[in-house]
Amino acid sequence: MKDKRILLPLLTALLLTVGFEIGLELANVSRFILPKPSLVLKALSENWPWIFANLKVTVQEAIVGFGLSLILGVGLALSYLFLPQLEPIIVPLAVAIRNVPFVAIAPILFITLGYGQTPKILIVMIVSFFPIMANTAAGFQSVNKYQLERFTVLRASRWQLFTKLQLPTALPFFATGVDVAASNIIISAIVGELLGTTQGLGFVILMSVSQFRFALLMAAVVVTTVVSILLTWFFQIATRNLFKKWL
């Protein structure tokens, strides 16, 4: 069953690639409009050291930004669990930050933080902290009524209530937040890079477009997609294994 879940998508991708190759060849489509998969593969192998060096930069931004979003998201959810009076302040603020069009404010970020990795890390964090915060907070609030009542009757301390009931109840919700957030981290890092950078996969994409090297552009797109899927899987599997008992 597990093999099927991996093999079927791979087989589909392979069939689509072969289909594209044959279709583009038969239709005689220009490589400047849509390059054939064989050309993309060639561009990928020829430019792999350069792509890989830039890939490392993007992955680094994505992972650091994601790590910070975990701290921020969980921290905010915890802050208004323990201080409910903060909720009316934190939630609207978080919604506002989440909805800031970072494409528009990117110039301000680059002016204040430079063209290095910091503004991209910040963009990844802004995009991914919200699902983690919202899901974790929803988890804290979804404690079973009867369980909460029993803890109250037994006079459980605030700490016991948190460690023995609220935290374990919230873990599956937190895992869902991680899933949602992780699926966006590579894309948001690349969007950050497209707005201004001299390194990263976004930079590879920008350079390929400006030099009309569409096979290289498609190679960067393929790498981006594969890495994004792999990272999402990694975090999904990591959280599923880490929190297996509570899911």
Added chain:
Amino acid sequence: MNAVTTENLNLWFGNQQVLNGITFAVNKGEVVAFLGPSGCGKSTLLRVLGGIIPKITPARVEGKVYLFDSPLEETKAGAIDLMSQEGSLLSWRTALENTQLGMEILGRRNHRNKAQELLQKVGLNGFCQRLPRELSGGMRQRVALAATLITQPELLLMDEPLANLDSLTRESMWQLIEELINQNLIKTALFVTHSIEEAVVLANRIFRMSSCPCRIIEDVPVEIPRPRIKSNGALDPSCLELANYLRAKIRGDQ
């Protein structure tokens, strides 16, 4: 000594009065059932006695509640425990771990053996390592019962504990609870039920409640000797007689 005493207990949720002048005294060792129409406020009363209302559910409460002749707020931790309908077990804990939870909260040690003994007593020997989802509804309620008994509470509150069970499972649970009452493992208990037979089988006294706002209409003593369920599973004829009396009265109330 009275286990529970209430004096002119009134409760409002907003403008809606739910409890109306509830006054009663329950002696230590008594098992009392609250019987009345659905939504009348029986469960609310139980939650006031457990200190849940108004602590986690906002309400205006007037009147006095004493447990073991002390005000409710001064009752020591572990003196009361609560068994609810399905859902009170923690899904990530095994039957054994769920049984031990109360002891952990009270900071008492060396409870593993005791938890195993209790699970054996409720007929779940061999199911200690099962998660709640791996148990049937009846088994889960047996675990919930063992979990409430481990702290040896002076007062056990039960809110429709068997409501979600099929009739055969419910009857086997009646037998189990009767045994636990006879063995003094259940000391004083107050329970809410919709089942007239359940009240008659388990209780020493039945408080017949009015519809909302809830007040006590009748205090019915149940002086039928135990066991009230015969070995063939049939109810004692006196139980059936009392159940019929109560059914007629409750129909009249509605």
